[in-house]
Amino acid sequence: MKLMKPDIKYSRSFVQAVEELRLRQEDSFFRAFGRPLTVDQYIKLTEKHAQKKDLPQGWVPYATFWLVDEDEFIGELHFRYVLTNYLRNYGGHIGYTIRPSMRNKGYGKQLLALALPKIQELGYSKVLVTCDETNIASKKIIEANGGAFHQANAQGKNMPQKLLYWIDLNTDS
Ligand SMILES: CC(C)(COP(=O)(O)OP(=O)(O)OC[C@H]1O[C@@H](n2cnc3c(N)ncnc32)[C@H](O)[C@@H]1OP(=O)(O)O)[C@@H](O)C(=O)NCCC(=O)NCCS
Structure with missing residues (x-):
């Protein structure tokens, strides 16, 4: 597995993953590209x-990472380099999606x-990660990765x- x-x-x-997301109407990120x-x-x-080039209105620059296992795309993570007022209160630095057919497998x-050390390498010492209180899987992911409420x-x-x-x-935990 690699990021x-x-x-x-x-x-x-x-492409298969994006189609699975589209069928579940979870493809808003891709639809935001407009075409x-x-x-x-x-x-x-x-x-x-x-x-920072050709960004849609209101977006901040971000890095994109793909999780790949056994030569298959599994999921995508975006790291937003800066926080706007909205991101500071709701969106945070990070957004991630696992391909629907690959969920609940860890x-x-x-x-x-895998993303946290890469973000540290970019020069960050802490990141804000957020989720809806109803998104139990995401809450567990954040807490398992050292998220302090x-x-x-x-x-x-x-x-x-x-x-x-x-x-x-900056901690080893
Ligand atoms: C949230 C998401 C990334 C979780 O990915 P995943 O690969 O299924 O997560 P994991 O398999 O690592 O599971 C993490 C934990 O959540 C649990 N879990 C997984 N799916 C669950 C679900 N639908 N309901 C409740 N718990 C769930 C797992 O059992 C695991 O629990 P454990 O720590 O007790 O073992 C994925 O569902 C997704 O892409 N959702 C749509 C986008 C999204 O919500 N992104 C996060 C925005 S904050």
């Missing part, structure tokens, strides 16, 4: 976004665990609270 930069080599399983993209175009665009935990923020009527955790990257 790496997106690579066209894994396009077949990546269908080939995998090559998608990868190039995320590289541009990392360099990959989510591994994805975040910070606060819960209301998101509006009939919406779950957003739980905010800080992960200190």
Whole structure:
């Protein structure tokens, strides 16, 4: 298993994963790009976004990582380099998705665990990670990776609270 930069080599399983997400209406990140993209175009665009180029309105620059196991795309993680007011209160530094057919096999935990040292290498000493209070899998992933609960923020009527955790990257735990 490895966490790496997106690579066209894994396009077949990546396309399958995006289709699984689309069927579950969990593809809002990809839809935000506004038009269908080939995998090559998608990868190039995320590289541009990392360099602060061609960002959609309101987005901050971010790095993209792919979790790959046995030559198959398993999941994607985005690390946002800066926090806006919204990200500080709701979105945090990190967003991640595991391919629906690969969930509940421990990959989510591994994805975040492998990303933290890479984020530390980028010069960060702590990261803000958030989840809805109803997202039990994500809550467990964050807590298993050293997340220290910070606060819960209301998101509006009939919406779950957003739980905010800080992960200190300078500890060995
Ligand atoms: C959240 C998500 C990343 C979890 O990935 P995953 O690979 O299934 O997670 P893991 O297999 O590592 O499971 C982590 C823990 O959650 C539990 N879990 C997994 N799916 C669960 C579910 N649907 N309900 C409750 N618990 C669940 C696992 O049993 C495991 O528990 P354990 O620590 O007691 O062993 C995945 O469901 C996903 O991509 N969801 C959509 C996007 C999303 O919500 N991203 C997070 C935004 S904050």
